[in-house]
Amino acid sequence: MTKLDLMVVENFTSKSQIQSKSVLDEFRDRVQSNRKTSGYNLSDQLLLQFLSSREYNQTEALTILSNYLTVVNERPDLFSWREELKRVANDGIYVHYPINNVNGSKVVIIKPGSWNPNVISFEQWFPQTLFFCEISLMDRSVQQNGIIGIIDMRNLSWSQIYHIGVSGSRLASHITDYCFPWTIQSAHLIYENRLTNMAFNLFKPFLSAKLRQRINFHGSNLETLYKFVPKSNLPPSLGGTNQEFSGEFYNNILDQHKQSVLDHWQSLRKRKVSN
Structure with missing residues (x-):
């Protein structure tokens, strides 16, 4: 788990925020079965970020996540420091x-x-x-x-x-x-x-x-x-x-x-x- 994940997880502490583990598990299954998002080692914290940003609409969250992973990998020139x-x-x-x-x-x-x-x-x-x-x-x-x-x-x-x-x-x-x-x-x-x-x-x-x-x-x-x-x-x-x-x-x-x-x-x- 990266330091960024650790900083995010501190903000997800109550069951009301996470809603239910079953929702997260279901979303992870969808992520791993999707051609564009499978194979990544994605933390629960990151998946929760995308879920919560789309009010737990899994279809919308998956689309945004797919776009995010694609651009991070296809444009390393942008996602880098100088x-x-x-x-x-x-x-x-x-x-x-x-x-x-x-x-x-x-x-x-x-x-x-x-x-x-x-x-x-x-x-x-x-x-x-x-x-x-x-x-x-x-x-x-x-x-x-x-x-x-x-x-x-x-x-x-x-x-x-x-x-x-x-x-x-x-x-x-x-x-x-x-x-x-x-x-x-x-x-x-x-x-x-x-x-x-x-x-x-x-x-x-x-x-x-x-x-x-x-x-x-x-x-x-x-x-x-x-x-x-x-x-x-x-x-x-x-x-x-x-x-x-x-x-x-x-x-x-x-x-x-x-x-x-x-x-x-x-x-x-x-x-x-x-x-």
Whole structure:
């Protein structure tokens, strides 16, 4: 059992949370009989993450799990560490705000306008988002209550849209919406500019119908945003009254947990394929 598993299991202690062992056993049987998910040594804790993220709908949980295992194994270039990933938080491109929302969901703040494509490519910095996803999922409240995304469109330019392109939009949408064991409660675009529709239309075809219905456009009127996430749970850069955390703070979180995440991903690459 990896350190990540041990951190997760602490959050599954009551029978009401696990529901019943028979459900878990049934799901494990389905996993092992499925061509895409058989042969992996998957812990009970990991299976419970996927089950609980889909309210114990085994069919939906199996689909997400299959997608997750596939992308971890097919894209080792993304699910790996390199020091340049620290630039992402230093530049304020993507962070998981450490203060959870009032309902326990994780607030993810994305500022694509802070990204300089001439310095780091999209696929070079995207792995940082995967580390933060795994770290946030160590928190049982995030597993239960999901995430809320806030996309700050200030300073968005044609350069960022061009360098993400269709392939980057497809990749980010697929992994975020179809692979991780959580629910995206809502997404909020703020300070939209004339390029926002172009950027949104890049991602829209690859998003699930459910997520498309949960996207909100606020313009510069952040009072409507605060109905979803109050000021007390946001940094001053978004008009909030809580703390602004530095890139160094977020990178310290990465340093603290990166080996646990890497060990977890490596454990998913040890598949026994029957002859």
